Amino acid sequence: YFITGSDQVWNPMYNKETSINFLTFTPCDKRIAYSASFGISYIPHEFKEQYQNWLSEFACLSVREQAGADLIKELTGRDAPVLIDPTLMLTKEKWLTIAKEANNKPEQKYILTYFLGRIPKETHKTLKYIADKNDLKIVNLVDVKDRETYIAGPAEFIDYINSASILCTDSFHGCVFSILMETPFIVFDRVGSQSMFSRIDT
Numbered sequence: 001y002f003i004t005g006s007d008q009v010w011n012p013m014y015n016k017e018t019s020i021n022f023l024t025f026t027p028c029d030k031r032i033a034y035s036a037s038f039g040i041s042y043i044p045h046e047f048k049e050q051y052q053n054w055l056s057e058f059a060c061l062s063v064r065e066q067a068g069a070d071l072i073k074e075l076t077g078r079d080a081p082v083l084i085d086p087t088l089m090l091t092k093e094k095w096l097t098i099a100k101e102a103n104n105k106p107e108q109k110y111i112l113t114y115f116l117g118r119i120p121k122e123t124h125k126t127l128k129y130i131a132d133k134n135d136l137k138i139v140n141l142v143d144v145k146d147r148e149t150y151i152a153g154p155a156e157f158i159d160y161i162n163s164a165s166i167l168c169t170d171s172f173h174g175c176v177f178s179i180l181m182e183t184p185f186i187v188f189d190r191v192g193s194q195s196m197f198s199r200i201d202t
Contacts, residue, residue: 003032006064006086007173008039012047022054029059035083037064038071051075085176092180099162100155104148110137112164114174117190127168136165172200 002023008014009021023031043051052075055061061080063069072080111131113119119127131138141160144150152160161167161177167185169175178185187200 001030001032002026003034005034005036005062008037010036010051010068011039012044012051013040019050019054022057024054024057028057031058032060033058033080034062035064035085036062036068037085038068041067041071043071043075048075085172087173087176088180090180092182095158095177095180096162098155099159101159101163102149102152102156105156105160105163106137106139108137109135109165110139110163112139112141112160112167114141114161114167114169114171115188116142117170120191123168123188123191130166130168134165139164175200 004021004023055072055078056076061072061078062083063072063080064083064085066082069080069082072078111127111134113127115123127138130136139149139160140146141149141152141157158177158181161174161183162181164183167174167178167183168188169178169185170188170190175185175187177183
């Protein structure tokens, strides 16, 4: 069997030119989708016919968010169960076995930011207010100007979130790992790209 799934494998904005994530290279009865994600709540008209054909050929279909189940129903008439993201299949303790402290992780308490979209001025003000009020350093995980933090890998990512006083994010996996690590978090809407909130809502 061949399995596809998880993070936005069926987002047409990211996969315009390929059918590989629909497993079209293998016989239909060997195709399985586990917790697959579209990442968006609608399929643009120019992709609908292709998506209808590709999705109809799966032997087994499941998705990660309700919006995805609705899309499959609309396009194929099939019912696809909504299952958890694979990252949620492991406990906090299991994830911490691979966590590693970054070389430049601050010793003082910090507010961690993990924004995949643009951060507006108002959000910067909010972050500074939270940091000042709680005597926290601000650590930005996706700030290319801070190279040492920017190159953090998955092991450091987990430790950064586990050790943070609070995480501010517009990311689905930022939310997921905050929940897993029992770290308080605030979700901001993604700015500068198409809304992907269906994943966080589910």
